[in-house]
Structures are given as C-alpha cells and as structure tokens.
Amino acid sequence: MHDTANVGEREHRQEFLTMDGLAVELHKTTGTIRNWRTRGYGPRGFKVGNTVLYRRTEVDRWLAEQEQAEADRRVSA
Numbered sequence: 001m002h003d004t005a006n007v008g009e010r011e012h013r014q015e016f017l018t019m020d021g022l023a024v025e026l027h028k029t030t031g032t033i034r035n036w037r038t039r040g041y042g043p044r045g046f047k048v049g050n051t052v053l054y055r056r057t058e059v060d061r062w063l064a065e066q067e068q069a070e071a072d073r074r075v076s077a
Contacts (some may be wrong), residue, residue, distance in 0.1 A: 014056065015055065015056055016053045016054065016055060016056065017053065017054045017056060017059060018051060018052065018053060018054075019033045019034060019037075019045075019052050019054075021054075022042075022043070022045075022054050022059065025059070037052065042062065043058045043059045043061070043062035043063075044058050044062070045058075
C-alpha cells in the first residue's frame with residue numbers, strides 16, 4: 001500500500017542534491033565538488049544550516065550550459 005505522504009516527501013527530497021549526491025551524479029569526488037564551490041565553478045548551490053544543497057533544475061541548467069560550451073568549442077576548432 002502506498003503512503004502518499006511518503007511519496008510526496010521522496011519527490012521533494014529528489015528536488016535537491018547534497019554535495020555527496022551531486023558528486024555521485026557527476027562521477028566526481030565530494031572534494032572536487034567542494035573545490036568547485038570555493039572557486040565559484042559548478043552549479044549554484046546554497047546553504048541550509050551546514051548543508052550545501054543544489055536544486056536539480058540548477059544542476060540540469062548548468063549541465064546543459066556545459067554541453068553547449070563543448071559543442072561551441074568543437075565548431076570553432
């Protein structure tokens with residue numbers, strides 16, 4: 001039996017990624033993600049208490065931007 005409150009909670013949690021979750025998705029180490037953040041590189045994140053969160057929509061936007069930049073570099077080469 002489905003508990004709709006739990007389903008909604010899971011969907012809400014998936015809207016955000018932690019540094020560890022982003023690292024897993026991008027096949028990078030958490031240290032790399034932390035380094036990117038201190039250098040101002042990577043998707044925009046924000047802190048809630050001591051936890052850095054990334055909106056999935058922001059991660060998707062940043063990845064599309066990276067993909068387009070790579071395509072543009074190939075065309076101009």
